[in-house]
Amino acid sequence: MQVEDLSARQAALIARLSPLLPGPALLWRKEDTIPYECDGLTAYRARPMAVALPETEAQVQAILRACHALGVPVVARGAGTGLSGGAMPHTAGLTLSLARFNRILEVDPVARTARVQCGVRNIAISEAAAPYGLYYAPDPSSQIACTIGGNVAENSGGVHCLKYGLTLHNVLCVRGYDAHGEAVTFGSEALDAPGLDLLPLIVGSEGMLAVTLEVTVRLVPRPQLARCIMASFGDVRHAGDAVAAVIAAGIIPAGLEMMDRPMTAAVEDFVHAGYDLDAAAILLCESDGTPEEVAEEIERMTAVLRGAGATAIAVSRDEAERLRFWSGRKNAFPASGRISPDYMCLDSTIPRRRLADMLLAIQEMEGKYGLRCCNVFHAGDGNLHPLVLFDANDPDELERAEHFGADILETSVAMGGTVSGEHGVGVEKLNSMCVQFSAQENAQMLAVKAAFDPAGNLNPGKAIPTLARCAEYGRMLVRAGALPHPELPRF
Amino acid sequence: MQVEDLSARQAALIARLSPLLPGPALLWRKEDTIPYECDGLTAYRARPMAVALPETEAQVQAILRACHALGVPVVARGAGTGLSGGAMPHTAGLTLSLARFNRILEVDPVARTARVQCGVRNIAISEAAAPYGLYYAPDPSSQIACTIGGNVAENSGGVHCLKYGLTLHNVLCVRGYDAHGEAVTFGSEALDAPGLDLLPLIVGSEGMLAVTLEVTVRLVPRPQLARCIMASFGDVRHAGDAVAAVIAAGIIPAGLEMMDRPMTAAVEDFVHAGYDLDAAAILLCESDGTPEEVAEEIERMTAVLRGAGATAIAVSRDEAERLRFWSGRKNAFPASGRISPDYMCLDSTIPRRRLADMLLAIQEMEGKYGLRCCNVFHAGDGNLHPLVLFDANDPDELERAEHFGADILETSVAMGGTVSGEHGVGVEKLNSMCVQFSAQENAQMLAVKAAFDPAGNLNPGKAIPTLARCAEYGRMLVRAGALPHPELPRF
Structure with missing residues (x-):
């Protein structure tokens, strides 16, 4: 897109949104939007055309309707602590900050549930439930800052998810708005729902299917x-x-x-x-x-x-x-940051029985790529967080680190695992998705995305790679001779 | 469809399938297909054009390709124990019996998983795992007969699902074929999967998205x-x-x-x-x-x-x-069969805190409809099985029983519950789906169905009502003055 096109688009968007929001709730000047240009994955940055900070559901609905009418992409954002770039802005889009939806609506100690707005911080739910001896189990490392809306988007885990499950296993109901601004509800307080169960599809969908405004979570008793x-x-x-x-x-x-x-x-x-x-x-x-x-x-x-x-x-x-x-x-x-200028944290999973094989494979890769790697694993559920140490100022080290990382991911897939356990795909692992899934499987996910958002307005370009991207990645790997497992990728 | 159209269609189907299957594996004569005309919901019956009993994956793939090319609906069938008519045949379709896919492929006591073919009976998995002190937890009453493929289709529960979860919570991976005959895999051995998580969508989708051939389940230790x-x-x-x-x-x-x-x-x-x-x-x-x-x-x-x-x-x-x-x-x-000529078993759910309210409401309905009702509940997860007693030979009693049942379902929804806890929607609860979900919500489910099966070939007419059907049901209820909750239905 040309710069003048972009500025005309931006002007049209501002004109449309200004009547819907009080002045301070709509940001578009460069100095105001810079703080939003990345999430926890700071290596990838983009400035949005505007940032909206609505306070009411009616405002969210009106914003979504306006953006749909204008064909402007919408990227929802919670606390911005995500590690895979799921909330990275779209250059020609609107960033929809939901930080002001921060009220705890209800704690029901008998049903052991809490109904909260999307911008409530993970730990604030447990604090609200503490007087009843209850807490919300999933505990990502960022739990002091991250919001439940972001947890739903990324299906966040944590140290205790081996026993207590991921976000998916602790969420009963999600309420929000779809790409057209229509109200939607997924799930209920019941254990099962008739028809297609869309709740588990929403959890982990990285903001591509709907905008979450309210979440009902399960609470569990604090252990003695x-x-x-x-x-x-x-x-x-x-x-x-x-x-x-x-x-x-x-x-x-x-x-x-x-x-x-x-x-x-x-x-x-x-x-x-x-x-x-x-x-x-x-x-x-x-x-x-x-x-x-x-x-x-x-x-x-x-x-x-x-x-x-x-x-x-x-x-x-x-x-x-x-x-x-x-x-x-x-x-x-x-601690890794203290011993190395930079590190790359991976998030792949493998079957538990392959943990030792993987550690030995990583030791071998250290020699192959001439880089060190520290390993910390959520071992119980096979979720690896290898930290590849490198110096980003040395272009050769950076390149070797990238190959090291790709090798770990592809080895994980070859062992029967996945490229991401709990951090999401975002923009970071789009290429890895080409390794994980066949062209047909990625096409199936894109078709499901289209069933919710035919115009592709919600968080476009994230989480699911296009077929063209996978084809290009495949050619690149072949050119680089960097296909550690000839049977992969499957495109 | 005219009878001659149907018989021409049948002839074309037989001609196409005969070369793919040995003689005894393809049934189409009336006397051969009658045993397949219903599942556990015997009140609804239809005879399929043909029944195929393939033994190999290649045969299943070839059958699906042939039916897709001919535009013939395919209804997969396990043991036929379903209670909502999910496996009821399509008059102009093929019933795909998967009874011969009955091998246990692998029991891994260290990973605590079993990989089995779809036609393996629920209890046979536990029997195969018994030497290792393990078992498969979900235990529908029909577990001696029902198959794991059917359990996946209906997301079956059981007495122990309060603690151990439904089928969804005990299945790691489903492998099968889509409506076009392409191989598909959903889920993996890992706790989480990147991208859209399609496994929970497949589980409970009543055969409308894909045909399941192989299932990897989680095993749990048999309690001491x-x-x-x-x-x-x-x-x-x-x-x-x-x-x-x-x-x-x-x-x-x-x-x-x-x-x-x-x-x-x-x-x-x-x-x-x-x-x-x-x-x-x-x-x-x-x-x-x-x-x-x-x-x-x-x-x-x-x-x-x-x-x-x-x-x-x-x-x-x-x-x-x-x-x-x-x-x-x-x-x-x-026991209910002993004290009444007929009974209607409902399967709705309500929040636990409303259990007493529901029992009292049902007692009131007994007076209103002049019929008795025995109640047995999976109380821990709020899943009701009221048994409305009636005599089907008395048309007035039958009609009152139907209104009684509809009243229970609609009261369940009004209390924040659902119309089905574990038996599925099938053909039985299509009208109830109109009460449970808005037109927009049912349309969303149909869109997801179309994302997997654009031609609508897999088990058409089940589980999700068309918008026209809901509109008709709404008019019927209004005419009958049978809308116990004026705020419902939402169409």
Whole structure:
């Protein structure tokens, strides 16, 4: 689009939206829109034509109708903490900030549900439910800042989602507006719904099917007690197999995390969590529930971990020690930032039984690409967060890091996993989607998108690659000789 | 369609399919297709043009391609135990029996998964997993006969789905073919998938989006122990509130069922389960897990039930007594058959907190329609199975029973529930879908259906009503003066 076209479009949009919103709720000057040019994925940036900050449903509806009439793309935005660029603006579009929809509408302690507006922060739900001994289970690392609307868009996870499920498993109903500005409701308080169940389609759809304004979530009782086991292993094979053994024993820990030695070394230096630096890998394995349940589960997990070859086992004796065990895990990303100018965090998943294979494959890739990688995994559900360390100012290192990352993703898919566990696709993993899915599968998703939004107005260009993009990516990989798994990609 | 058109169509279909299948695998003579003319909903019948019984994936693919080319509707069928007519044939279509896809392909005790063909019976999965101490949790009453493919189509539940979830929550991956005969895969072994998550859309889609051939399910450890509480209540208000109190106390029982006095009287006469016939309602409340967990949970549930006003409480002392407590519940339907020539089983859901309101509303309807109703509820998840008793040979009784049923469904929706909890919509509840959903919502579902099957070849006319049908139903209700809730329906 030419600059003058864009400015004419912008003028038309402003003219249309101005009567709908009070002055401070509509931003379009460069200095006002710059703060919105990226989300948590700062490597990708774009400035929108305008940013709207509505306060009422009627305003949202009117904005959507206006944008639909003008053919202007709409990108909804919560707190902007997303890691895959799902809320990155569209240059010729409107960014719809829903930050002002921040009211908790109802907490029902008997039904154990909460009905909240989309802009309520994840942790604020748990705070509102705390007087009743309840909380909202999914706990992304960003939970102090991220909003429930964004969690719905990305189907966010967290350390505890192994036991308590992802956002999808904790949301009962989503209410909002479609691309045409029509009111829509997905799901209900019931366990099942007749007809096609569209709620699980909305959760994780990255703002492409509808704009979420209100969410009814399930609340769970705060456990009376939590204790954490820290187990050391002399090699990654035993550590990986121990994860599978815990699950195979019929135990679903409240959290089951793995860190390899490069990771524990980096965090120990930073937060002094008391990690065993002689261990090739450590596991953090949490139990929560009544004191009786926790005692019994800790005993069973300890036995399984010993049987799987743990060289040392420590069990938190009190809440302070439990939090100290977790402090290293929670500071893994900043700790990596201390030892490397840049790092790339991946988010792929693999079947649990392949954890050790993957760690060994990554060690081999370190040699191949001449870069270091620290590994921290949500091991219990096979969700990897390898951190590839590099210096972005060295173009050769940057390129090698990108190939390293692509290799990890494609190896994950080859092992039967996926390219994203909980951070979403956004703009970041569009190429990876070409590896994950066949042309036909991506076309099927695009057809479903079109069934909701035929004009393609809601968050266009995100999450699902076009067939042309996949074809181009395939040619690029072939040219670069960078197809680590000849049977992939399937386009 | 004229009879001669139909027979020409049939001849064309037979000619096309005959080379693809051995003789006994293609049925079209009247005497051969009669056994397929209905599923578990015997009130609705239709004979298909032909029945195909393929044995290989290649045959299924070829059949789908042929039917797509000819524009012949395809209705997939498992064991035919569905209760809503989802597998009822299309007069101008092909019934695709998948009974021969009955192999268990893999049981992985470490990953706790099983990969099975669609025609494997629900209970056969648990039998195959038993040597590893595992089982497949969803347990519809028909589990001895029903197939996993049918369970996927209807998102089947069961007594234990309160704790262990519906089919959706226990299926990891579905593989099959689309309306064009293209291979499709939905889901993976991973907890989350990038892009639009189509697996939850397939589960419960009643054969309208794709034909399922292979399913990977989650297995769970068989609990070491199960014990059951039988609690009596002097009135239904206390019984309903007790259900809400158990859940509000943070307990998720393995099963939580309610029966009212007419129901217990009917079953006690039949199976002598030892039910308290003085009680206005009884609850069956099961705990499973390790002996320590069960002991602790039984103690907590007992305290909650007493606090909620239980007049008598019995706890099963051994497995024989536990099975006896359940024998009444499991025989509720045949027991109703003994006291009435016919009964209509409904399947609506309501929020748990409305259980007592609903029982009282049904008691009022008994007077209004001059018919009796026995009630057995999956109370823990608010799924009702009222059994309206009537004599189908009396046209007036039949009509009153139909109005009674419609009143229950519409009251359920008005209370914030749904018209179907676990039996599906099929042909039975098409009109109810008009009550449950707005015209726009049904249109959205039809658009999603079209995104998978643009020609509308897979199980047409099921599960989602056309807009014309809803408009007609609305006019009919208005004419009959049978709109119990003026705010409904929303068309």
